[in-house]
């Protein structure tokens with residue numbers, strides 16, 4: 001099937017070339033960091049030792065896990081509308097897991113020693129488990145997506161042996177994000193991160209951001225190809241995102257209550273820093289203000305059925321939710337965990353240009369893999385004018 | 397006794413045979429200060445700990461001597477920018493050393509006193525728990541060791557340590573060493589380092605550099621030995637530790 005990725009319109013090749021260019025730029029920036037040191041190439045410091053890349057890991061593991069939201073209803077509840085996009089969800093997961101794993105890789109000061117993680121397996125370290133669950137999830141999604149698509153191409157039902165793997169992937173999805181939450185939730189002296197709610201909160205944000213991204217992608221697919229992911233599926237995704245977003249905002253409220261009713265200083269300080277600024281340090285305040293504004297805009301659109309159903313506003317809402325959560329989880333959450341620092345002082349962090357370009361390179365790797373897999377999937381799916389779910393596809 | 401060179405040789409050889417992990421852990425984690433090094437006059441101890449008598453540190457010079465002795469001997473780079481500096485032992489004031497427990501109405505003298513800070517060699521160290529490659533690990537004598545040759549630079553331990561005791565090499569460290577000591581290895585870009593309680597000296601029967609340079613202001617010894625000097629000092633003075641509430645059980649005590 002891979003040959004299908006080699007035939008495309010000029011705009012397909014322009015996009016591919018763009019991604020490859022970004023990967024090369026990211027790679028050069030990454031080399032630069034290892035040449036001159038992270039002092040000049042990242043926004044990190046002795047006090048804030050994790051930043052943008054670890055944020056990207058956190059965020060994209062979530063998006064990857066959210067593939068379960070289209071796979072589970074289809075396989076467990078026979079929800080037919082998602083039938084066409086299970087493969088889209090699975091392939092999105094593949095790309096996002098790659099982004100997540102590369103985001104961990106690029107934080108390493110000694111990347112050539114990465115094999116030590118396997119040579120000296122250390123089960124008491126959460127990174128060990130993170131690597132294990134992510135690798136497994138990557139494999140499962142690639143396997144399931146590919147096998148189902150292959151069957152679809154031959155106009156046959158998916159082989160029976162794939163079923164256990166599909167169920168395995170479904171059960172595995174929450175685990176990858178739970179383990180990611182455990183990276184944070186078990187560290188003494190980091191009260192902002194150390195909440196039993198962490199994994200649940202991560203899943204809530206993931207289940208809002210993931211479907212939002214799927215909505216955006218579905219709209220793009222619809223524009224650039226003859227394959228239609230289906231209006232019903234897109235509407236359902238918006239509904240799921242709405243509930244997840246509400247749970248996410250509710251959880252933020254819970255964090256506020258615990259911190260401010262208990263009045264324990266360290267629990268309050270990170271939140272004060274994020275939303276109002278602490279001791280004159282307020283670099284993330286506008287960042288969080290935008291994130292909050294986007295969340296409520298998204299909520300307003302998605303809560304109001306006519307706006308949620310109209311595709312233009314739906315797209316705007318999805319973009320708002322996606323970026324709101326990306327800004328929060330993908331950066332602010334990580335940095336604010338280090339504030340105040342171990343000496344009750346505030347050291348701020350920001351994203352250096354070099355760091356951003358490395359991240360852009362990492363996203364591009366994910367995007368490239370997703371593009372190629374989607375190209376194959378869409379070509380296969382375009383051929384079916386009447387698909388097997390009985391709905392007529394949009395044919396122009 | 398196994399010298400560092402022998403150790404590296406065996407490690408290199410055994411890793412060729414695919415035994416790297418097993419050897420390194422055994423040799424470093426179980427042996428030094430215990431079996432292999434017991435022959436010569438290695439200091440023997442079950443739980444190394446330190447008491448810093450902060451009353452006795454009076455002048456800038458008192459601190460400087462101690463810090464210099466450590467940093468010079470261990471080739472610690474001198475980086476001026478506090479964001480990216482590397483430090484094994486340093487000072488801070490009362491309020492920032494003892495966050496959470498600092499008393500507001502304590503005497504001005506104590507408020508302005510400086511306190512030596514270093515890795516606490518916690519009995520229950522979160523840094524060891526989180527390291528994915530066992531580059532930081534516990535020796536049976538309580539030292540939290542750091543293997544700069546295995547560290548992958550993930551910085552998880554820096555997030556894990558609640559005491560800010562760990563430094564990442566954000567800059568090429570060799571460019572910032574003023575006086576190079578050929579006896580001790582230098583580090584590379586992208587690894588984490590910290591105080592090791594001078595394990596190399598303990599294993600030779602010597603006291604850590606800072607203890608030696610302090611001329612009696614720092615007491616070092618075996619906490620599990622009821623007859624040790626350190627236990628005597630602890631029983632006769634009121635001491636405090638940093639962030640005991642976290643359950644890490646720091647092994648550095650401060651006489652106020």
Ligand code: SF4
Pocket residue numbers: 514515516517518521522523524540556557558559560561562590644
């Ligand atoms: S002080 Fe920090 S680095 Fe030292 S043992 Fe404790 S947790 Fe680890």
Ligand code: SF4
Pocket residue numbers: 526527528529530531532546547548549550551552553554587588
């Ligand atoms: S930075 Fe090095 S010592 Fe610290 S957790 Fe990572 S591998 Fe272990």
